[in-house]
Amino acid sequence: MGAGNLFDVTTNLLEANMDRRVRSNNLISRNLANVDTPNYRGTGLEFEKQLATALEGGVLPPTLARTDPKHMPFEQPKPFSHAAPQYKDTGPVHLDIEMSRLAENNIMFNAMVKLLNKKFEKLRTVITEAGR
Amino acid sequence: MDLITSMEISASGLSAQRTRLNIISQNLANSQVTRTAEGGPYRRKVPVFSAVPFVSHLTRAMDTPPYLPGKDPRRGVYVQGIYQDNEEFKRVYDPSHPDADESGYVLFPNVDVVTEMSNLIQASRSYEANVTAVNASKSMATKALEIGR
Amino acid sequence: MSDPRIQGFGPNVLHSLSHKTEPEENKKGFLEHMKESVQRVENEQQKANQAIQDLTTGKRKTLHETMIQVEKAGISFQLLMAVRGKLVNAYQEVMRMHF
Secondary structure, eight states: OOGGSOOOOOHHHHHHHHHHHHHHHHHHHHHHHTTTTTOOOEEEOOHHHHHHHHOOOOOOOOOOOOOOSSSOOTTTOTTTTOOOOOEEEEEOHHHHHHHHHHHHHHHHHHHHHHHHHHHHHHHHHHHHHHHO | OOOOHHHHHHHHHHHHHHHHHHHHHHHHHHTTOOOOTSSSOOOOOOEEEEEEOOOOTTGGGHHHEEEEEEEEOSSSSEEEEEEOOOOOOEEOOTSSSSOOOSSSSSEOOOOOHHHHHHHHHHHHHHHHHHHHHHHHHHHHHHHHHTOOO | OOOOHHHHHHHHHHHHTTTTSSGGGGGOOOHHHHHHHHHHHHHHHHHHHHHHHHHTTTOOOHHHHHHHHHHHHHHHHEEEEEEHHHHHHHHHHHHHOOO
């Protein structure tokens, strides 16, 4: 019993995905700002594979381990969100490709928000009903 | 990293493209100027863009103000400078022109209208792309505000 | 597990009802669990407040993180309130009994 197990793996995944997508948005914006910069190569973020690996129980590159026993014992370490971002070189920027990346990222982020909301809503409903 | 930063980055792109558009307009406006204050025809100007370096090992704490000493507060792209195009001036044979030299040739600016126009279109497209990026960031931020309700 | 019909109600019964597979050394009292949960909820609230503070002072501008943190704290709190409600009901139920 207790608040610790309220939020499951899927919720953490949604959070981590959202975090990654904000980062991606940053990188894509930078790529678009530099579309006419000579010799510029785009930067991208590889995260979907990373999250899949995490889900299967694999080890992500440097995670924030709870090394200090004095740390709050009730604080849940988040294995996904704190993993180091994997940046990749995406080559010279092609405007159309970058624009479609931007759109996809935007749509997926919005989808994550919606899904997260559904999860939270379900939790609240369950709590309300169980409390009767 | 956050969505506000994304917008700052896009803003730098908008700013850079606008500078470029201004330069292009200047080139076009002066494309027939054979006599400038410095003497000689107008020389084409070219803006040079440079990317603000992206340091991948920065943690989130370093991405927000107050910036650590030495950290560049600029974002995205910046105009490194506006250079003169050292391409040769155009020589046109026109002895009746007041600026014709002894052999009857006039030196015209090294501005090619067609090139300038295609650059203008490209700059416009890039500008639009950055506007779309701002809108995407705004859409995500607005959606994030809906979390919980 | 003890049979309530034979042993009657008491803190030990409640204690044994709330555990299933925990080894003897790790058994914590019901009160311990409650305290832990309250502490957890308190931490969530703290994190949420911190997130809000960071957002308002511009220290952290990650909107989605703040929103999620606040929502999580809210749900945790709601759960705690529901549990409290149940506990109060159970207590009142017990008090209504005549021995």
